[in-house]
Amino acid sequence: MPSRTPRTLMTALATLSTLSLLAAGQAFAGPAAEAAVAAVAAWDADQAAAAYTANPAAVTASGSENAGTAPGLAFDGNAATRWSSQFADDAWIRVDLGSTLRIDRVVLDWEAAYGKRYVLEASKNGTDWTPFYTETAGTGGSVTAHTYPQEVTGRYVRLRGVERATPYGYSLFAFKIYGGEPAQASTTRTNLALNHPAYSNLYQHAGNSPAFVTDGGWPADLKADQTRWSSDWNANRWVSVDLGATSTINTVDLYWEAAYAVDYQLQVSDDNVNWRTVYQPSAAEVAARRADVKSPADAVGRHDTVTLPTPTTGRYVRMLGKERRSFYNPAPATAQFGYSLYEFQVWGTGGSAAAAYPALPGEQSGTYQTTFFDDFLGTSLDRSKWRVVRTGYEMGPVNGESQAYVDSTNNIATQNGSLLLKSRYCNDCTSTPAGTYDFTSGRVDTNTKFDFTYGKVSARIKLPVGDGFWPAFWLLGSNVDDPSVSWPASGETDIMENVGYADWTSTALHGPGYSADGNIGARQIFPAGGRVDAWHNYAVEWTPTGMRFYVDDVLVQETTRNKLESTRGQWVFNHNQYVILNLALGGAYPAGWNQVTTPYWGLPQSSVDKVAAGGVQAEIDWVRVEQKR
Numbered sequence: 001m002p003s004r005t006p007r008t009l010m011t012a013l014a015t016l017s018t019l020s021l022l023a024a025g026q027a028f029a030g031p032a033a034e035a036a037v038a039a040v041a042a043w044d045a046d047q048a049a050a051a052y053t054a055n056p057a058a059v060t061a062s063g064s065e066n067a068g069t070a071p072g073l074a075f076d077g078n079a080a081t082r083w084s085s086q087f088a089d090d091a092w093i094r095v096d097l098g099s100t101l102r103i104d105r106v107v108l109d110w111e112a113a114y115g116k117r118y119v120l121e122a123s124k125n126g127t128d129w130t131p132f133y134t135e136t137a138g139t140g141g142s143v144t145a146h147t148y149p150q151e152v153t154g155r156y157v158r159l160r161g162v163e164r165a166t167p168y169g170y171s172l173f174a175f176k177i178y179g180g181e182p183a184q185a186s187t188t189r190t191n192l193a194l195n196h197p198a199y200s201n202l203y204q205h206a207g208n209s210p211a212f213v214t215d216g217g218w219p220a221d222l223k224a225d226q227t228r229w230s231s232d233w234n235a236n237r238w239v240s241v242d243l244g245a246t247s248t249i250n251t252v253d254l255y256w257e258a259a260y261a262v263d264y265q266l267q268v269s270d271d272n273v274n275w276r277t278v279y280q281p282s283a284a285e286v287a288a289r290r291a292d293v294k295s296p297a298d299a300v301g302r303h304d305t306v307t308l309p310t311p312t313t314g315r316y317v318r319m320l321g322k323e324r325r326s327f328y329n330p331a332p333a334t335a336q337f338g339y340s341l342y343e344f345q346v347w348g349t350g351g352s353a354a355a356a357y358p359a360l361p362g363e364q365s366g367t368y369q370t371t372f373f374d375d376f377l378g379t380s381l382d383r384s385k386w387r388v389v390r391t392g393y394e395m396g397p398v399n400g401e402s403q404a405y406v407d408s409t410n411n412i413a414t415q416n417g418s419l420l421l422k423s424r425y426c427n428d429c430t431s432t433p434a435g436t437y438d439f440t441s442g443r444v445d446t447n448t449k450f451d452f453t454y455g456k457v458s459a460r461i462k463l464p465v466g467d468g469f470w471p472a473f474w475l476l477g478s479n480v481d482d483p484s485v486s487w488p489a490s491g492e493t494d495i496m497e498n499v500g501y502a503d504w505t506s507t508a509l510h511g512p513g514y515s516a517d518g519n520i521g522a523r524q525i526f527p528a529g530g531r532v533d534a535w536h537n538y539a540v541e542w543t544p545t546g547m548r549f550y551v552d553d554v555l556v557q558e559t560t561r562n563k564l565e566s567t568r569g570q571w572v573f574n575h576n577q578y579v580i581l582n583l584a585l586g587g588a589y590p591a592g593w594n595q596v597t598t599p600y601w602g603l604p605q606s607s608v609d610k611v612a613a614g615g616v617q618a619e620i621d622w623v624r625v626e627q628k629r
Contacts, residue, residue: 043217044227048075048095048157048177061085061093065169074175082111085161085169093175094158100124102195103152103179104211106133106145108159111171114140117162118170122154129158133566136558138165145566148209149199151357153182180216182353185245192249192351193241193317193344200239202489204230204338205513205569210239218255218342222301228257231321231338232512236484239341240318246270247350250311252279254319257340258299262289263323266306268314275320278312286323295328301342317346360561361544361574364454366628372450372579375622376419381412385450388412389443389582392433401470401587402600404430404437411442419444419620421471421583425612438600439611443582451478451576452625457495458539458550459581460621463532466610467594468603469500470584471618473538475577488515491572495549496538499590500607502531505538507549507557513569517592520568522549522557535621542573579625583618585611 051058052075061071062085069084071093085091106120120133132152133145157177161170183194198210208230217227231237252266263286266279281289321339329335374385381388389395391404403423405411413420421442430437463471474497477490492510508521526532539550546560561571591602599605610616 043180043215044178046077046176047097047101047179048175049077051095051097052076054098055096058096058098059093062088062091069171074172079109079173082171082173083175084111084113084171087164087167087169089161089163091170092158092160093170093172094126094156095175095177096126097155097157097177099181100153100155101179102182103132103147103154103157103177104215105147105178106157107174107176107178108143108145108172109174109176110138110140110143111173112140113164113166113168113171114138115159115161115163115170116165119160119162120145121158121160122152123156123158124154126156129160130154132562134560134562136560136563140165143567144207146206146209146211147566148206148211149357149565150360151197153356178215182244182355183351184353185351186349189250189347189349190351191345191347192243192247192349193346196244196351196355197242197357198229198239198344199242200229200231201237202232202234202512203570204232206565206567208340209570213239213341213344214241216343222255222303222342223258228340228342230257230259230340232489233324233336233338234484234486235321235324237339238318238320239339239344240272240316241344241346242272242355243315243317243346243350244352244355245350246313246315247346247348248311248313249317249346249348250308251347252306252308252317253343253345253347254304254306254341255343255345256301256304257342258296258301258325258327259337259340260289260302260325261319261321261323261339262286262325265320265322267318267320268312269316269318270314272316275318276312276314278308279306280322289325290323293326293328293334295331299325299327301340311348317344319344363543363545364628368456368626369629370624371452371455371627372446372625373622374419375417376414376620377417378414380409380414381419381444385446386444387447387449389445390432391437392435397434399584399587399589400591400601401584402437402603403439403441403583403585404432404434405443405582406430406432406440408440411440412444417621419581420617421581421620422617423469423583423585423611424614425608439585441583441585443580445476445578445580447476447478447578449578450625451578452627453574453576454542454544455625455627456539456541457579457625458537459495459623460535460537461496462535462619462621463498463505464583464610464616464618465500465502465531465533466607466616467500468586468590468596468600468607469616470497470587470590470602472497472580472582472584473620474580475540475542476580477572478576478578488512489572491575491577493540493542493547493573493577494519494521495540496551497589498532499593499602501593502533503529505532505551507540509547509559509564509573511569511572514564516588520559520564524551524556526551542577544574547573579623581618581620581623583616
């Protein structure tokens with residue numbers, strides 16, 4: 001059973017008492033039922049189930065397939081029962097939670113008749129609805145839609161169908177809702193952070209967002225993987241809470257998972273910009289925490305109660321990490337992970353329940369205009385537009401690739417109005433500061449020449465065919481070389497990648513929680529026998545609300561910011577990126593498909609022979625960036 005503050009424990013006891021009354025035949029209806037719902041739901045409770053238990057009339061729907069699939073069966077806690085709607089695309093189901101809550105997440109457990117397109121919405125009055133999760137390509141199963149970083153508060157939550165995936169109705173085994181009532185302004189000492197907005201500079205994925213540090217609970221063993229914020233693996237990370245109004249703060253409680261901060265600062269702010277440090281562990285405390293090195297299997301968390309020497313005032317409070325805990329992994333070597341915090345309590349007076357997450361950006365106004373273009377008509381690469389990238393200088397070895405990128409006309413040239421990126425083979429003869437290589441190739445980018453935020457990015461490209469040839473047209477976050485950010489927190493947008501197969505290319509997004517093999521991507525097979533060694537147009541439209549990828553003007557992948565952040569991780573595509581064109585040889589992505597390990601990882605002998613014979617190259621006719629002005 002999770003540990004709780006005395007107040008939360010009283011709530012849990014009230015829950016058990018109320019459920020006992022219900023079992024004895026006590027009925028709840030009207031305002032009394034609503035009050036009971038608000039009183040009984042613990043921090044880790046399914047709020048929708050609690051509402052239904054207290055008052056079955058809290059659940060309504062547009063209809064049901066039959067009496068055995070009534071709407072309440074999606075809220076009864078029985079995984080074998082289900083609601084099934086009438087056979088209509090616009091069917092809906094909703095629940096009255098009894099009071100206005102901050103909604104943290106919704107879990108949908110679909111039966112085989114699932115929704116292909118649907119919307120989750122919240123309302124304070126049951127009439128005016130605000131969407132917070134939109135699904136356009138549902139695949140059924142269990143879906144967890146996190147709300148962070150949106151402001152989602154409401155008394156009512158509704159699933160509204162748009163399109164069924166089958167001829168039958170929408171069918172749900174379970175419709176679960178998690179959240180809690182935000183702390184109100186208080187003249188007596190209370191936890192002002194409870195169910196208030198929380199923020200961080202970076203977090204690992206949607207299931208470890210900052211929202212969990214104010215949800216009111218933590219596991220008793222301070223070890224379980226639940227209800228926690230977890231940063232990426234960097235020392236300079238913070239998590240903060242908005243109390244809603246200027247408050248007088250005297251105590252802060254931090255409930256850490258095993259990956260706690262050895263050293264950190266507690267800071268307060270009036271404007272969320274200028275911060276004042278009000279606490280930092282002493283040198284002796286830091287030394288003791290640093291000495292507590294265990295294996296991940298043996299390590300547990302800790303509870304820090306920080307009583308400030310003098311009460312302080314501020315609206316925002318944050319924990320700024322300075323040093324991460326070390327673990328034996330394996331002994332005696334040590335490793336460090338991110339910071340992991342279950343709960344961030346701020347005790348004092350003041351505050352306001354009006355604290356809210358800011359509105360997310362909408363679509364841009366204006367019309368598209370070309371802001372960058374190169375058709376490669378010059379006699380050589382235009383270096384006012386492009387930077388040549390060299391292995392061992394501008395970048396190090398990556399992805400297990402076999403080539404060195406060099407600045408040579410043998411590898412980078414313009415010819416007949418095209419840019420040519422050419423690969424060359426020369427056994428053990430190319431020396432770089434990063435090592436000696438058997439292959440050379442070309443890579444160019446616009447970094448420091450043209451970095452930009454949002455726009456349509458397109459190019460006309462012809463590719464080589466052969467196992468392990470890895471050409472790409474992509475964007476990379478301009479802050480990737482900042483050691484406090486790095487990859488994947490910088491963000492990466494793969495407009496086109498190919499690993500030597502003639503009939504398909506791929507698109508992908510990489511960021512915290514969705515990188516490398518876990519990226520958000522799609523594979524596009526050319527229609528009617530099309531091949532990569534013919535000319536094709538590859539493009540992405542990057543906006544504040546999402547990414548749309550195209551091959552020859554056909555939409556092949558669409559990823560909205562809403563769905564990405566609700567289900568995968570942090571949206572890191574709100575800052576400058578730059579354009580990259582390169583031709584790699586072998587490495588992780590090709591090897592994942594062709595399973596080749598010799599003579600080079602991902603690059604078989606047949607492809608080595610093709611490179612050695614000459615003519616393996618990627619051709620780029622033109623590159624264009626259009627932005628709204």
